[in-house]
Amino acid sequence: MDEIAKEVGIAKGTIYLYFRSKKEIYKAVLDHDMEFLGKSTLERIDAESTLKGKIRAFTLVRLQNAEEKKEFFRIMDLGSGSYPLTRSQYYQWLRAPVLRLASAIEDASQQGEIRRLPSEKVAWIIADMTRGVIQRRLLGQNDSEPAEDAEFLSNFIWTALAIGPHSSKFSDLS
Amino acid sequence: MDEIAKEVGIAKGTIYLYFRSKKEIYKAVLDHDMEFLGKSTLERIDAESTLKGKIRAFTLVRLQNAEEKKEFFRIMDLGSGSYPLTRSQYYQWLRAPVLRLASAIEDASQQGEIRRLPSEKVAWIIADMTRGVIQRRLLGQNDSEPAEDAEFLSNFIWTALAIGPHSSKFSDLS
């Protein structure tokens, strides 16, 4: 709290005129960033018309955001100090984009565009893969471009979803 | 430290005859469990002859272990209190099994059994998916059997690896 006060340029006591506790500040900051992240992910998903595009958009926007807000992602992932209220919080915020993806998968599945699969499970799996790549980036085990990684991931997933062996090629052309 | 001493049934000072610091205890416990987990994963991978079997074994053994050692997985995932030396540690220990999987993928790729893909990346992706499923289990968002989840995951991955649309069927019969 001393550090925060110093950084903001006010006295410590003043902080408590605006926040009840340190925990509340912590939560407010994470909520703020998470809201932005969730919204931008939803927007980018909705902007795409094809399922493959939506999947690519999902992975790409998350990779890009992670690049821009490394510290935030690090905290979402490891928690900070004595505040590990993170994982369930993380899932809470991730839910909306993932469910959006899931319903797109469900639609494509109904249309016969992809094979029948439990769409929500698949959507979560996509989120898992993306998160893993982000983590390895944060650990410096990956020096490729976000777009490259997003391309690889979405192609990989698409292959698993596609009905035939050439479906991904058709989709590439669309 | 007071709690640990009480739990063990000795005085706090006695602990420091066997460990230099609290951090050292923390590390010792995690290392112990991680070593077991790593070894059992390697064994189960090696026990399988086919790539698909190895992949299934990898996911299944991790899901089973997570079931048996929930608290350990929770700590590996969130860190505990002020010791978030976890994520990089986690990757450190995961490396061996993942690389084993990667080399199996590489072999199958060379043999033309699956399509050409960066085997290490794929192996890490498999680990990511598995971890995600484990986490959702820990959060109580999943009530299916570990074997069921492992089956689903390995089938999903296999589809993404397979060359043709029917490859997974062939493999199912083997």
Next chain:
DNA sequence: TCGAATACTGACTATACGGTCATTTTATAA
């Protein structure tokens, strides 16, 4: 200009907790 209300301050308090060490208990050997 002045008094009241509002906003701000930072020294201080309370507490939690990792680590220490003088003292006591137990084991060992002659």
Next chain:
DNA sequence: TTATAAAATGACCGTATAGTCAGTATTCGA
């Protein structure tokens, strides 16, 4: 049995830090 060593003890210390509040500064309406 007893002297010495080894092991164990737990009251105590130092430090870090979230939160408080009596006092001070600023704003604002009359």
